Amino acid sequence: MLNFEMYEWVNILGLIIGLVFGAVAQAKQFCFSGSIKDYILTKSTKRGASVIMAMIVAIVASAVVSSLFELDFTTTQYYKSNINYVTIILGGSLFGAGMMLADGCSNRQLVKFAQGDSNSLITIVFVAIFAYATAKGFLYGLFSPLTNNSTLIEWSSFIQNSTMNIYVIVGILVLFLLYLIKDIKRIMTLGDGVIIGLLVALAWYVTGVLGEESMERIIPLTGITFVYPTAQSVELFMFYQVNELSFAISLVCGVLLGTFVMTFFNKKYSFGCTASQNLNRTKYNMLGGALMGTGGVLSIGCTVGQGLTGLSTLAVASGVAIASILLSGTITALILNKYNKLPMCFIFEWQDRPDYQI
Incomplete structure (x- = not known):
């Protein structure tokens, strides 16, 4: 009964990784964009600390997996030849603005939708449409003079897309983490970051080690990402004969299912937060989704x-991309907050604070 082909096991494990990711993200509301919003609105650093912890664990755990099983991360999309840093920065900037306008990045929208926020479905659909259009459709041709510009590619070659020093990057992240948590005892409350970081390394193992044994299909060395896989999921839903179920699509389905199941145990976050604030979010969801779909493809990934x-591969391009996303997201959030359009859903703060509330 369990006599599956290896590529089927890869898909099953992708579904399981997604299940765990969705359950953890729902229980703790793990979110890149939310961590920025928390600090701007309440000076809370709890979710930001979880994000940094996830980065540290993902880098270290992925390095261990790469060393033990001889995985070559330079064969992944993050080290693609003819890198164009202008495109990376533009894509990251579009994505950062979009995630703030839509009140959540691509994986966050999957979690929000599965936990009961129907507005997020609008964003998911627009992410999928514009990601596909940028990768293979009308927007691909529109951006082609920029993305394939020989001058920009030549300029980008002066900064080689090499591997960053793991000790320097992890050291910087650890210092930043210590600044955010203030009290070393609070590290014990960042379990969501640890689990999600480990899931990143597990995804590398599943696609790189188990996937290598697949004789029926070629399994590319990939990790956890959500923008283009969301587009692929919609394509699979509409044209099943054309597109095949993959690790990335299984991951998206797992996040939705894991979040939905966790919502039954955790009622605290199982509703949208903007309806009661009299804000019409539809236009923001549409525009934000479009920007994230386009930006996520141009920058080769989301948050x-x-x-x-x-970042777990330590590619220079990934460092440039996430810096662009965070800078753009912060600027956009500050502008939205100035006009009182940055809604506060919940308060996330350290439980050892006397003024802690939720």
Whole structure:
């Protein structure tokens, strides 16, 4: 009964990784964009600390997996030849603005939708449409003079897309983490970051080690990412004969299912937060989704695809991408907050604070 082909086991494990990711993200509301919003609105650093912890664990755990099983991360999309840093920065900037306008990045929208926020479905659909259009459709041709510009590619070659020093990057992240947590005892509350970081390394193992044994299909060495896989999921839903179920699509389905199941145990976050504030979010969801779909493809990943998975390979391009996303997201959030359009859903703060509330 369990006599599956190896590529089927890869898909099953992708579904399981997604299940765990969705359950953890729902229980703790793990979110890149939310961590920025928390600090701007309440000076809370709890979710930001979880994000940094996930980065540290993803980098270290992926390095261990790479060393033990001889995985070559330079064969992944994060080290693609003819890198164009202008495109990377533009894509990251578009994605960062989009995730703030839509109130959540691509994986966050999957979690929000599965936990009961129907507005997020609008964003998911627009992410899928514009990601596909940028990768293979009308927008691909529109951006082609920029993405394939020989002058920009030549300029980009002066900064080689090499591997960053793991000790320097992890050291910087550890210092940043210590600044955010203030009290070393609080590290014990960042379990969500640890689990999600480990899932990144597990994804590398599944696609790189188990996937290598697949004789029926070629399994590319990939990690956890959500923008283009969301587009692929919609394509699979509409044209099943054309597209085949993959690790990335299984991952997206797992996040939705894991979040939905966790919502039954954790009622605290199982609703949208903007309806009661009299804000019409539809236009923001549409525009934000469009920007994230386009930007995520141009920057070769989203906050998770570049901020965790890409960064775990220590590619220079991933560092540039996530820096662009965070800078753009912060600027956009500050502008939205100025006009009182940055809604606060919940308060996330350290439980050892006397003024802690939720």
